[in-house]
Amino acid sequence: MPLTYIDIFAGAGGLSEGFVRNGHIPVAHVEMKKEACLTLKTRNCYYYLKNNDRLEDYNRYLRNEITREELYGMVPHEILDTVIQETMNENGMPALFDTIDALMDVQNVENIDVLVGGPPCQAYSLVGRARSENNMEGDARNFLYQLYADVLERYHPRMFVFENVLGLKSANNGGYLADMTERFRQAGYDLDMRVLTASNYGVLQNRKRVILIGKQHEEGVQFEYPVIPEVGDVFNEYVVDDLLADLPALQPGQVNNHYAHDRTDYLRESGIRSEEDILTWHEARPTREQDREIYRHVINAWYQNDERRRLRYTDLPEDLCTHKNRTAFLDRFKVVAGNIHTSQTMVAHISKDGHYFIHPNLEQARSLSVREAARIQSFPDNYYFEGGRTAALLQIGNAVPPLMASAIATAVADTLEGENHG
Template sequence: MTPDNRQLIRRSKIARLHVGAVPRALEICSGCGGLSLGLKTAGFELSAHIEIDSEAAESYALNFGGDRAAESEWAKPRDMERCSASQLVSDLGFKTSAAESFDLLAAGLPCQAFARIGRSKLRSVAGEEDAFQKDPRAALYRRFLQYVEDTQPLIILIENVPDILNFGGHNVPEEICEALERTGYRTSYTILNAAYFGVPQVRERLFIVALANELDQAPKFPVPLHFLDLPKGYEGSRRVALKHVDKTSRYFHAIPTPHRTLKNAVGTREALEDLPRITEHAIAPSVIRKRKLNDTLPYRDLKNRISSYAITMRAWPGFETDDAASGHLVRLTPRDFPIFAKMKHGGDYPHAREVAEELLAEAAATSGLAGARKHSKAYRELRASIVPPYDPNKFPNKWWKLDPSKPSRTLTAHMGKDTYSHIHYDSTQRRTISVREAARLQSFPDGFAFAGAMNSAFRQIGNAVPPLLALAVAKALKSLLCGTARGKKGATDRRAA
């Protein structure tokens, strides 16, 4: 596509938006739809998406498919490496070409795609050299650039982990910005923390924003709404990620920091307190085993104590709930229930082991094994029934008990395997968090449904962009886009004439 053709397509999109058209979004690697939910709530139309995971794609269809059938083309999982933009619009029955169909292109590309990619290699991906075309590590990025070329979006939004700033010593976002600039975009990147934007979770994410030159606007990022002193661990991780960031770079946007006068970040009690108390796992595990992910339970009656955050989760436009919500499944780990009950808030795995050793000593005394040899069969069996086997020196962060007054730690896709990283703060419930509680901590509204079984739902939640963070970013982009469309119409018409 020639530069002149690119300009004509982009200017046509600006003119379309000026007359009141809704900006259309295509998201690649959409997952279950955390970023999409933010875009939709900010006023973008979710025209199409691509997601290879079948259960995440099913969740996406459940929540955004509307009247579309579950087996429709729109709901199908797709592989971005095998599906072209032109094939996508053809499958979906669009009457417009790929270049005409989308105003915003978003992506949460897997970070592995960027590992150890050097500046010269990314330049080859952008078309200046061909030596890197066979390197499989760049396949997803190369494919993404092809989507940019084929769809000519006015806005590009990329989300990833902060470590992408320091992959093998390379600042990959800097290189991505350079590549996009050569194809006609003004670009910028920064780190945003979800807790600053109302999410009850300390979650650092890298965002890249690119705007078509025709918009004549600089990239924009949202301003924090909540204050939080970052925990030391996150400060250290941020320093490592920023090691190869040149603060004078024209692409790097200073990381937004909250002012102390802002309201405090949302704590886990504010986020979870109105959800049902779950104790069946300890007293009637068969109830949990029979419960389905989409079964609902009533909210707790807190009189007038329901938090504003809980109200937001119950009343999210398009995802409202009345007096009940679904997703109340928890893992059955009976050995560890007594440990959960006795752990202190903010306690980690070494602390959990200390608690377990205390419980073992009490049980040994009660059962008459206090003086038994520790290698005896009876003692070993008792120990195995009480004490987790993991070395606390090797797994210090394996467990963590929520602090009710503070945001949660980062939720990850590993929750699909275990949820010990998020033990409920309420010791009387002595358990790890439920699917719905994980969704709350990620800021998914209570009316958002998840396809698949419990493990899949946890994985989808951990992989997602927090919707409230996505909404903050999307609002910033939407205001910029709408303002440009209004203010630049005359100039656009003159240039196109």
Template sequence: MIDSRIFKHKLQRLRAGGCPRVLDLFSGCGGLSLGFKAAGFKIAGAVECEADAARSHGINFHGGDERYCKSHDITKTSPSDLTAGLGLGDAAGAFDILVGGPPCQAFARVGRSKLREVAEHPEAFRHDPRSRLYIEYLNYVEACAPLAVVIENVPDMLNHGGHNLAEEIADILTTRGYVARYTLLNAAFYGVPQMRERMILIAIRSEVADDIEFPEPSHWIDLPSGYTGSRAVALKLALAPAGTLSGYRAAPKPDGDLPSAVTAEQAIGDLPEILARELLAAGELRRGARKLDVAIPYTGHNLQSEYVRAMRQWPGYEGTATVWDHVIRYLPRDYRIFAGLKPGDQYPEASRYARQLFEDELRRLAQVGKRPLADSPQWRDLEARFVPPYDDSKFPNKWRKMESSMPARTLLAHLGKDGYSHIHYDSEQARPISVREAARLQSFPDGFRFAGTMNPAFRQIGNAVPPLLAKAVATSVMSQLCGNRQLEGLPLFASSARR
């Protein structure tokens, strides 16, 4: 049991003007870290098992110091080992805030009593390895004695295999002396050009707070029905009869008079064009790993939206006259299909258009006497060069052409292997989005660099918490911990202007 004087000492330090120190668990490249840093927190350490993501975090938050660029398996790295390796002394005194998004898949059938059993008996994970990652997170909470805990995860955490895992975690933290609440926040309401729904849990020591506040929205959008439907499913258990659950709080509602949500074009419209079909025809676009070490000058359309200025001028992560990481996937079969799609079109429309292109090619070959026999090997080879092999009744969402006038749909971690979910809205470019465009849609600034090659970078971006959403959460936590003292680094993209 942690000595209560440790919490008192930390609180006194913050109230005297000390900078809150953050440990980011399951940090990835650092979306949560970046948001907390922008809100005035110090990023004191991170735990991330994937090597490229850990190096990205170390580069962006610790100047590439090798101690911070190392990957760590949380199941093999104790809090004391971590702080010793970073020269931070005793784990109980090293951090004020723990943040992170531990994977939730392991808990599909673990109920509240089981989770409590595992949380209270450290060796229980040996009998139920599915629970291990969450238990390691809770072990860090126990060892590091933070004043506040922030957990981010997918909305399904509220209804995962028939269990409300967020409520279960909140219940455990409550027994450990925290006030814990959770809600669902959509990133588009917080200035992110992406309709990304996330569960956010905030827990603060009961010595500090008697309830939890969630950030007020800064932007407004009427979300598509698919998002509202998914939210209803996720909230089915949280909205059980009154008195059953104590942790859930409804998210603050956006005001229709707020600025409109940032659109895809406002987010990426200034970036240099990549004319995929022209590059392919010129032999300048080839198969192979895409490195992130080429700087491309800004040319052509130079849209200067408020959002673009924020991404280029983010303090400490400013852009330059060139753009990095602006690379795309090699998809020679599909660029011509992308060009023929309309905004909002998905795979059924793509499949029909591809079939039309194939039939057009058959007619052209027939005119010159070279049409292959139906179902011959030559016919099937030609068909494969035009028509994707996926069943359009089973993969309706596999492809989607973005709408320029709306925020993007949710970016996924496997974007590098399947970029069809975010096809650029500009038919002249006829391509999936680039690494830098994905970063912009997640609200990573232009000076934020990603370690590795294209696919690892896409994975890091897709797994990340949007920094602007993280900043909104962090600002709320800072206020609850430290009152309304003047904070540094807060003017970034915090417009409250009305439409």
């Protein structure tokens, strides 16, 4: 039976995508960034048109044959209205609740089954704290989980899923996590936490995330963390090249939205590319020639004689070492190696430069295209990111991989269905 859910701090919708593709119903998405909100609306259009046998209308938009306004005009406004552009803060919560209440009325939804979301992770991330002068103390984002608890108290969903970075465990010496856990318990929930690895769910990426899952407290009932189904050995034969092999070669600054080859088995089995898909966002950022020369050194160090050596910044020829900092972030240039099972973790910094995500092909000597980055996060090719290249990469870097999200959604649904049958 479909579950109703609210997605807060929704970003581009990676976590939500896992629930929607399992047939669940988004009552509201709350997100502060305009471009991400447009991405969510466009994704709503995709599902509405697909479910009404009008996928060609969506593909016309991807081919630039119709405008975004024309696309949105094909979809009932109440579907688009589920996306709420709002910066969540204490003062704005009453108005936000009024908006969500109105959406529930329009959709004839009486109860919310699940709350999902993860506050911005910069305040908890190890890199964010390392780059902050005061370890991000006093940053308001440290306490956004309190707003998450406010939503729990307002709507009393049967379960919740809270996602964040590994740094959450150590931020403020574990104080934020301890306070968060207590706050959620006060809201009426039993909960537990696991560190999940995306590659266990079919994602070709070495991404680890903290996933807290909570369930409404029941007297005398012991909460057990849901069993999240892993893919087992199904995807172990694949390597990162299987994500990239069908795409046309690009030079820095180029765009080519025409597939060069048929789908690989991985792309077909993961659902990342379907037969009817239109390629978008295969666009590479411009790159200085000096950086391209560094990229070539980094690629060669990995592939030459199959050494698989990660080049440190201080290993580069002296004339290419122009940064004064020779002690920190020495792995700032890193190839996305095509001959291993997982890439490095996709992060939001790719929106600023692509040095940490270098394409493995020596002749291209560029950073990943937007679509390649999206594929590493397991976004399907029919997922369109609104905004410019920088905005799209930021959305991708911050997202929960949809394949992992789908596994979480399955586990949550199984838990609640078991409760119904119990």
